[in-house]
Amino acid sequence: xxxxxxxxxxxxxxxxxxxxxxxxxxxxxxxxxxxxxxxxxxxxxxxxxxxxxxxxxxxxxxxxxxxxxxxxxxxxxxxxxxxxxxxxxxxxxxxxxxxxxxxxxxxxxxxxxx
Amino acid sequence: xxxxxxxxxxxxxxxxxxxxxxxxxxxxxxxxxxxxxxxxxxxxxxxxxxxxxxxxxxxxxxxxxxxxxxxxxxxxxxxxxxxxxxxxxxxxxxxxxxxxxxxxxxxxxxxx
Numbered sequence: 001x002x003x004x005x006x007x008x009x010x011x012x013x014x015x016x017x018x019x020x021x022x023x024x025x026x027x028x029x030x031x032x033x034x035x036x037x038x039x040x041x042x043x044x045x046x047x048x049x050x051x052x053x054x055x056x057x058x059x060x061x062x063x064x065x066x067x068x069x070x071x072x073x074x075x076x077x078x079x080x081x082x083x084x085x086x087x088x089x090x091x092x093x094x095x096x097x098x099x100x101x102x103x104x105x106x107x108x109x110x111x112x113x114x
Numbered sequence: 115x116x117x118x119x120x121x122x123x124x125x126x127x128x129x130x131x132x133x134x135x136x137x138x139x140x141x142x143x144x145x146x147x148x149x150x151x152x153x154x155x156x157x158x159x160x161x162x163x164x165x166x167x168x169x170x171x172x173x174x175x176x177x178x179x180x181x182x183x184x185x186x187x188x189x190x191x192x193x194x195x196x197x198x199x200x201x202x203x204x205x206x207x208x209x210x211x212x213x214x215x216x217x218x219x220x221x222x223x224x225x226x
């Protein structure tokens with residue numbers, strides 16, 4: 001069964017460093033998302049991406065964040081200068097089409113900022 | 115407003131019992147009402163979902179009840195099993211961007 005994959009599974013970085021989290025959505029999917037989950041808290045929407053551009057972003061998704069789909073398969077989330085409060089699980093998700101689209105989540109990347 | 119309120123925060127049920135988790139929402143722009151199941155260290159996975167033109171949907175031991183006028187929907191797990199022990203999230207979907215708005219989660223423990 002096709003699945004969303006994410007790398008790395010765990011990333012440790014120092015405050016102020018840049019990180020890139022990578023996702024490979026299911027191949028025929030059209031809509032892409034990033035969510036984050038701070039430990040013990042609910043999952044929060046960060047950004048949605050469709051047709052090679054951001055379609056919506058939350059207030060969490062400030063200028064330090066960016067997304068890219070560089071090669072038609074990978075979908076990346078970049079944090080330019082990490083802060084301690086960026087420590088969380090980051091989930092990528094995708095849906096195949098507009099109607100009836102179940103969001104398929106990847107296993108997540110645990111980001112730890114020290 | 116996009117607020118989604120989920121209750122209870124945690125739930126302990128004996129094997130074979132019924133688990134009931136509730137979700138209330140305020141936004142009328144939701145068009146799809148899923149429940150996600152999450153095991154530790156894993157991403158959320160769709161368990162069951164309902165559209166607003168239906169009041170109930172059953173899949174095996176899992177049932178969603180939907181009350182559009184009250185803006186509430188609930189998950190019922192019949193004959194709960196220890197393998198159902200997980201965190202459950204309601205996550206209604208916005209009809210424009212299809213983003214999910216997650217509830218705060220319910221940690222379910224099913225005792226053998």
